[in-house]
Amino acid sequence: MVQGADAGTTKRRGKAKAPPANAEGLTQEQMLQAYRDMLLIRRFEEKAGQLYGMGLIGGFCHLYIGQEAVVVGMQLCLQPGDQVITSYRDHGHMLATGMEARGVMAELTGRSGGYSKGKGGSMHMFSREKGFYGGHGIVGAQVSIGAGLAFANMYREDGTVCLTYYGDGAANQGQVFESYNLAALFKLPVIFVIENNKYGMGTSADRASASKDRSKDGSPWGIPGEQVDGMDVAAVKAAGERAVAHCRAGRGPYILEMQTYRYRGHSMSDPAKYRTREEVQKMREQHDCIETARKILLEAGLPEAELKTVDDDVKAIVADSAEFAQTSPEPDESELWTDILLEAR
Numbered sequence: 538m539v540q541g542a543d544a545g546t547t548k549r550r551g552k553a554k555a556p557p558a559n560a561e562g563l564t565q566e567q568m569l570q571a572y573r574d575m576l577l578i579r580r581f582e583e584k585a586g587q588l589y590g591m592g593l594i595g596g597f598c599h600l601y602i603g604q605e606a607v608v609v610g611m612q613l614c615l616q617p618g619d620q621v622i623t624s625y626r627d628h629g630h631m632l633a634t635g636m637e638a639r640g641v642m643a644e645l646t647g648r649s650g651g652y653s654k655g656k657g658g659s660m661h662m663f664s665r666e667k668g669f670y671g672g673h674g675i676v677g678a679q680v681s682i683g684a685g686l687a688f689a690n691m692y693r694e695d696g697t698v699c700l701t702y703y704g705d706g707a708a709n710q711g712q713v714f715e716s717y718n719l720a721a722l723f724k725l726p727v728i729f730v731i732e733n734n735k736y737g738m739g740t741s742a743d744r745a746s747a748s749k750d751r752s753k754d755g756s757p758w759g760i761p762g763e764q765v766d767g768m769d770v771a772a773v774k775a776a777g778e779r780a781v782a783h784c785r786a787g788r789g790p791y792i793l794e795m796q797t798y799r800y801r802g803h804s805m806s807d808p809a810k811y812r813t814r815e816e817v818q819k820m821r822e823q824h825d826c827i828e829t830a831r832k833i834l835l836e837a838g839l840p841e842a843e844l845k846t847v848d849d850d851v852k853a854i855v856a857d858s859a860e861f862a863q864t865s866p867e868p869d870e871s872e873l874w875t876d877i878l879l880e881a882r
Contacts, residue, residue: 563771565837567613571770572830573847574612575605578629579827580855581638585628585645588859589805594645597674598659601629603800606826607732608633610773611700614781618695620668622683623702625660626732626799627672630702634667638858643865650865654872677703677710680729684716687727687790698726698784706737708751717790721758724789728780729755731792732767734799739811751794762792768824771833798824 563571582600589598601608604626612621612633623630631641636652644651644662652662660674670686673679683701690697707713708731720727731751735742748754752762761783765776773795780791798820802809809817831844 563774565834565839567774568771568830568834568837569839569843569847571606571609571613571774572827572834572844573851574609574633575770575827575830576847577638577851577854578605578609578632580851581632581642581858582628584855584859585642586801586805588642588646588862593863594659595647596658596660597625598645598805599626599803600801600805601626601799603820603825604732604734604767604795604797605629606770606773606830607730607767607795607797608702610770611728611730611777613774614777615668615698615700618668618697620670620683620686620690620697620699621702622670622679622686622699623672624676624679624704624707625672625674626704627660627662630672631662631664631667631669634664634669636662636664636667636669638854639861642858642862646862646865647867648862648865649868649872650861654876655868656872656876677707677713679703680707680710680716681712683729684720684725684727687720687725688723690726691723696726696785698728698781700728700730702730702732704737705731705733705735705742705751706745708733708748708754709746714754717755717758717760720790721755721760724787726784726787727790728777728784729760729762729790729792731794732797733794734797736799736803736809736812738803738807741811752792755790755792760790760792762794764794764796767795767797768820768826768829770826770830 579602582602586600588594608630621630621634628641632638640652644653644655644657645659647655647658649655652664660672663671680701680703683699686699733742733751737745750764752764755762763776766772776793780793783791800817
């Protein structure tokens with residue numbers, strides 16, 4: 538859930554009402570918060586794409602546009618102390634855990650006000666305070682690290698769980714299956730969240746993988762799993778709660794295959810010519826997670842003016858983050874020698 542000093546506030550009108558049944562038990566208050574969080578990620582990523590086009594963001598930049606329901610829905614299931622770790626498509630995860638838009642955008646532009654002091658860029662941000670253990674540039678590498686975080690949770694017996702996100706491409710990596718084995722062997726409290734957005738760097742997941750149901754990838758080790766409509770934030774939350782309850786009960790790992798979709802290319806340098814414009818447009822018109830949430834809220838009786846207030850708040854946050862990112866100074870040369878060695882005692 539997005540927090541922080543720059544997150545703004547939204548006025549609530551009246552008591553929370555239950556949305557229609559297809560919202561799977563989310564209150565109006567929860568759905569409104571989910572709508573706001575997803576919209577913030579969408580608008581932030583759109584702005585990041587603009588800044589990249591202006592040459593203000595260098596290196597790689599992988600946008601999360603279209604997949605917002607996955608991380609927002611899962612975040613609704615967590616409690617303080619739980620951890621999140623993911624891949625290089627990580628801006629949405631940062632915002633969902635409560636990291637401030639200012640700090641994330643400043644890091645994207647390589648400024649000292651960023652979460653890694655401008656030295657990490659798009660793929661390497663971190664916030665222990667928010668339980669975010671980084672985006673990782675090596676495909677699938679974060680999966681074994683996530684299992685390690687869960688091992689620490691088991692060792693401490695503190696009841697916390699680790700959400701370990703990775704994509705359909707990374708799901709073919711060997712270290713993923715090694716992590717499954719270890720997690721099952723020690724009954725680690727880790728939820729493996731596969732964000733299957735249908736396409737890898739240049740081809741469809743169907744052409745790249747013989748596995749057509751990723752939720753069953755852990756079956757040789759007895760790891761339960763399920764496929765989830767990752768374009769529906771309520772469905773994500775419902776599945777996430779089942780997985781979290783499984784882990785907190787000490788029953789070991791769980792796999793969630795989120796069937797989602799990215800609207801943009803793999804990265805900013807990818808024109809995505811391996812799919813048709815009609816396919817992308819159909820997803821936008823029929824399955825967009827933000828528009829679905831908006832429709833549910835309106836049907837539940839929420840005044841459209843309140844949604845307009847949320848839209849305006851989000852727009853202001855994103856504009857402020859872009860201004861901060863462009864005016865924050867670049868890191869001092871002395872920063873080249875900091876944060877590269879930790880002396881253990």
